Amino acid sequence: MSGQLFVIGTGPGNPDQMTPEALGAVSKATIFFGYGPYLDRLNLRADQTRQTSDNREELDRAGAALRAASEGAIVCVVSGGDPGVFAMAAAVCEAIDNGPDEWRAVDLVILPGITAMLAVAARVGAPLGHDFCAISLSDNLKPWATIERRLKAAAEGGFVIALYNPISKARPWQLGKAFELLREHLPDATPVIFGRAAGRLDERIALQPLSAANAATADMATCVIIGSAETRVIAREGKTDIVYTPRFSVEGTGD
Numbered sequence: 153m154s155g156q157l158f159v160i161g162t163g164p165g166n167p168d169q170m171t172p173e174a175l176g177a178v179s180k181a182t183i184f185f186g187y188g189p190y191l192d193r194l195n196l197r198a199d200q201t202r203q204t205s206d207n208r209e210e211l212d213r214a215g216a217a218l219r220a221a222s223e224g225a226i227v228c229v230v231s232g233g234d235p236g237v238f239a240m241a242a243a244v245c246e247a248i249d250n251g252p253d254e255w256r257a258v259d260l261v262i263l264p265g266i267t268a269m270l271a272v273a274a275r276v277g278a279p280l281g282h283d284f285c286a287i288s289l290s291d292n293l294k295p296w297a298t299i300e301r302r303l304k305a306a307a308e309g310g311f312v313i314a315l316y317n318p319i320s321k322a323r324p325w326q327l328g329k330a331f332e333l334l335r336e337h338l339p340d341a342t343p344v345i346f347g348r349a350a351g352r353l354d355e356r357i358a359l360q361p362l363s364a365a366n367a368a369t370a371d372m373a374t375c376v377i378i379g380s381a382e383t384r385v386i387a388r389e390g391k392t393d394i395v396y397t398p399r400f401s402v403e404g405t406g407d
């Protein structure tokens with residue numbers, strides 16, 4: 153008998169930014185798989201069990217969750233933010249693609265969540281108000297040359313760029329290198345937003361021009377949003393600046 157497998161996101165960390173739909177899945181499930189700090193956000197009941205694992209063991213975790221669901225359990229796989237953005241939903245799909253036939257029979261329910269770039273964008277205004285893209289700066293799962301090519305194409309294409317996984321102890325230089333590359337394609341004044349731990353108690357938001365953007369401002373809990381040539385900053389007396397990208401694009405200004 154096959155059970156059910158929910159794949160949910162907790163949102164960026166503010167409990168009010170977890171969807172009612174995801175909360176409904178949490179109340180139904182009996183076994184939870186995820187990185188410990190994400191499971192800590194759920195206030196699980198005594199009858200619900202936790203299977204924590206390191207964030208780098210995503211495929212093993214997906215396989216274990218599918219095995220439990222295929223044996224009849226109601227299982228919940230938990231990511232931060234949205235589960236489909238650089239997170240567990242793709243790992244679960246990958247495990248099904250390469251796994252035994254019975255995993256294809258599992259009732260799979262992937263529920264959307266609020267991803268980090270949306271929480272960061274809302275803190276400063278509307279930097280994602282026109283075309284944008286999201287790029288993970290981690291070169292664990294793709295070559296650095298691919299990241300450089302995508303950054304250049306995004307800047308040349310006039311996209312606002314949201315960078316996930318900007319920096320870590322094992323990847324200390326990549327964000328600085330990305331800024332160097334983007335300076336060759338974007339104006340000096342292009343706004344760079346460092347949104348750290350958006351929605352959590354230790355949230356920190358910083359705004360710097362691309363010409364002076366300092367990679368040391370970011371850590372692994374930061375989503376960095378780099379404007380396009382059209383992104384604007386509105387200075388306000390006694391209040392934080394507003395950053396937005398106009399809804400209209402004038403031919404030539406963003407290229």
Ligand SMILES: C[S@@+](CC[C@H](N)C(=O)[O-])C[C@H]1O[C@@H](n2cnc3c(N)ncnc32)[C@H](O)[C@@H]1O
Nearest residue numbers: 164233234237239267268316317349350374375
């Ligand atoms: C492995 S990705 C997971 C993304 C997640 N699934 C999402 O939708 O937000 C981890 C990266 O997400 C970003 N991130 C996650 N939570 C964040 C938050 N509360 N504030 C800012 N960035 C965050 C950071 O760039 C971090 O390095």
